[in-house]
Amino acid sequence: MLKLLNLEYMYFLTGLLLIMVSIYTCMDKKNPARYTTALFWTLFGLTFMAPIIHLPNSLVGIFLIIMAVLSGGKLVKIGSHKEPSTEEKNRETDKWGNRLFIPILIIPVVTFGVAQFTKLGALVGLALASIVAIIVAVIMFKESFSNTMEESRRLVDSVSTAATLPQLLAALGAVFNAAGVGTVVAGLISAVIPVNIALATLIAYFLGMSIFTIIMGNAFAAFAVITTGIGIPLVINMHGADPAILGVLGMLAGYCGTLVTPMAANFNIVPVALLNMKDTFGVIKKQAPVAVLMWISILIFGYIVLF
Amino acid sequence: MVIKLIGILIIVVGFLLRVDTLLTVLTAGVITGLISGMDIMSILNTMGKAFVDNRSMSLFVLTLPAIALAEKHGLREQAARLIGSIKAATAGKVMAIYLVLRTIIAGLGLRLGGHPQFIRPLIAPMAEGAIKARYGIDQLPEDLYEEVMGYSASSENYGNFYGQNIFIAASGLLLIQGVFKEAGIAVDLLVMSRYAIPIGIIAVIYGVIQYLYFDRKVERKMKEVNKNA
Numbered sequence: 001m002l003k004l005l006n007l008e009y010m011y012f013l014t015g016l017l018l019i020m021v022s023i024y025t026c027m028d029k030k031n032p033a034r035y036t037t038a039l040f041w042t043l044f045g046l047t048f049m050a051p052i053i054h055l056p057n058s059l060v061g062i063f064l065i066i067m068a069v070l071s072g073g074k075l076v077k078i079g080s081h082k083e084p085s086t087e088e089k090n091r092e093t094d095k096w097g098n099r100l101f102i103p104i105l106i107i108p109v110v111t112f113g114v115a116q117f118t119k120l121g122a123l124v125g126l127a128l129a130s131i132v133a134i135i136v137a138v139i140m141f142k143e144s145f146s147n148t149m150e151e152s153r154r155l156v157d158s159v160s161t162a163a164t165l166p167q168l169l170a171a172l173g174a175v176f177n178a179a180g181v182g183t184v185v186a187g188l189i190s191a192v193i194p195v196n197i198a199l200a201t202l203i204a205y206f207l208g209m210s211i212f213t214i215i216m217g218n219a220f221a222a223f224a225v226i227t228t229g230i231g232i233p234l235v236i237n238m239h240g241a242d243p244a245i246l247g248v249l250g251m252l253a254g255y256c257g258t259l260v261t262p263m264a265a266n267f268n269i270v271p272v273a274l275l276n277m278k279d280t281f282g283v284i285k286k287q288a289p290v291a292v293l294m295w296i297s298i299l300i301f302g303y304i305v306l307f
Numbered sequence: 308m309v310i311k312l313i314g315i316l317i318i319v320v321g322f323l324l325r326v327d328t329l330l331t332v333l334t335a336g337v338i339t340g341l342i343s344g345m346d347i348m349s350i351l352n353t354m355g356k357a358f359v360d361n362r363s364m365s366l367f368v369l370t371l372p373a374i375a376l377a378e379k380h381g382l383r384e385q386a387a388r389l390i391g392s393i394k395a396a397t398a399g400k401v402m403a404i405y406l407v408l409r410t411i412i413a414g415l416g417l418r419l420g421g422h423p424q425f426i427r428p429l430i431a432p433m434a435e436g437a438i439k440a441r442y443g444i445d446q447l448p449e450d451l452y453e454e455v456m457g458y459s460a461s462s463e464n465y466g467n468f469y470g471q472n473i474f475i476a477a478s479g480l481l482l483i484q485g486v487f488k489e490a491g492i493a494v495d496l497l498v499m500s501r502y503a504i505p506i507g508i509i510a511v512i513y514g515v516i517q518y519l520y521f522d523r524k525v526e527r528k529m530k531e532v533n534k535n536a
Binding site: 010011013014017018044047048050051055056057058059060061062063064065067068069071072074084089090092093095096097098100101103104105106107108111112115116121122123125126127129130131133134136137138141143147148149151152154155156159161162163164165166167168169170171172173174175176177178179180181184185187188215216217218219220221223224225227228232236242243244245247248249250251252255258259263267268270271272274275276277278279282283285286287289290293294297298301305 | 308309311312314315318319322323326327328329330332333334335336337339340342343345348349350351352353354355356357358359360361362363364365366367368369370371372373374375376377378379380381382384385388389415416417419422423426427431449452453454456457458459460461463464465467468469472474475476478479480481482483484485486487489490492494495496497498499500502503505506509510513514517
């Protein structure tokens with residue numbers, strides 16, 4: 001039984017879910033790109049199963065190229081979905097009330113419980129929590145397998161190809177490491193700032209995170225580059241900062257950049273249109289003072305706990 | 308040596324020109340590898356291996372079926388009802404309460420929130436309505452309208468950004484873990500989530516101060532308007 005709680009099996013199950021969703025996508029005749037969309041999610045699903053089905057890494061690399069081309073060619077599309085009427089939705093909401101939160105609250109509670117009180121770790125915890133939540137939801141709502149898959153397809157469609165971005169950024173980070181990009185960045189930074197002062201390297205790291213996030217609109221994209229270029233060589237290796245604490249604070253410093261960049265359109269520009277505002281930068285202007293204060297607070301907090 | 312930074316340039320230009328994100332990142336990886344003298348097989352190998360090694364970041368896919376079923380039966384509508392039942396006398400208090408709620412929701416790792424889902428239909432009109440009711444006006448002056456909307460939108464962002472990494476299986480934390488793993492450093496998710504808590508609390512404090520300060524500004528402004536009228 002304990003053997004079944006191996007993370008590998010959990011990944012296999014995730015891959016299986018994505019492949020099932022792909023099958024339902026193939027059957028969705030109203031999706032104008034149903035086969036290419038299904039191909040994208042199937043390939044993604046197979047990467048989850050890689051070690052168990054003995055998929056060589058280079059083949060996964062080829063999958064990534066195919067996935068990127070499908071995504072770039074706009075060949076991954078949102079399918080058709082049954083949208084219940086407002087009356088139906090209201091009836092359902094009246095019927096279930098706050099019990100609707102039961103399946104989704106199971107996820108954090110079980111995840112945290114497993115991470116804190118067992119040796120299985122947070123990831124097995126998250127997987128177990130998801131499985132328990134699915135079982136509870138299926139029983140509670142008396143849903144069929146095919147309905148569950150159709151609804152999963154709706155959500156997979158809505159998280160879109162962006163769901164694979166963090167993993168792809170980690171892959172980019174791996175190439176950067178192999179190519180020695182971090183060393184080059186660290187060399188450039190070292191020429192500009194007094195790297196023997198711990199505070200200076202910390203400022204360079206947090207500033208790098210924020211500036212890169214402002215340029216790219218995405219702290220996740222900035223993280224791999226700035227952490228391999230500044231965080232690891234200068235702050236961790238030279239000044240002995242704790243990687244876990246530095247990493248999370250660096251990411252949060254990056255979010256300060258997200259608050260002030262129009263590049264993060266979903267967060268800062270789309271709401272302007274949604275709320276019928278006139279000033280494109282109306283949201284960013286309100287967020288800027290808090291972004292600056294947060295950045296300074298993270299720096300001070302970081303300096304105290306890290307050195 | 309500096310030519311190795313071409314990947315960073317590709318990413319920046321790709322993001323600025325809104326080229327498809329996946330295509331941009333993949334291109335940056337392949338070109339960086341080629342320029343640094345790696346052959347295409349070893350680039351594919353490196354990227355493929357890292358992608359598989361970092362599957363943890365996408366394990367959240369397994370949470371989707373349960374969320375999807377709850378949504379089908381009215382999860383979002385029920386959340387909207389709960390938020391709609393908030394009783395707050397001022398615009399700033401509406402935003403402050405939402406900020407606290409949103410931070411907790413994000414900290415629990417729940418995918419519940421967003422400007423289209425909660426700010427546009429609920430928080431923004433509630434904040435606007437609070438001012439109208441309090442000062443007995445039918446329409447907000449334009450500059451005030453802009454401010455109320457801007458602050459309402461910010462409450463979603465503060466809560467979401469600074470709350471999300473409190474959840475131990477947050478994709479941000481898993482990305483951090485993955486990047487360090489590629490560099491041969493092991494980091495603990497529990498430690499990271501613990502250090503995200505004080506930052507989340509600080510963000511809530513700043514946000515609440517900003518919103519309550521806004522309330523006072525509205526008070527002053529409306530007094531002036533009433534005096535002039």
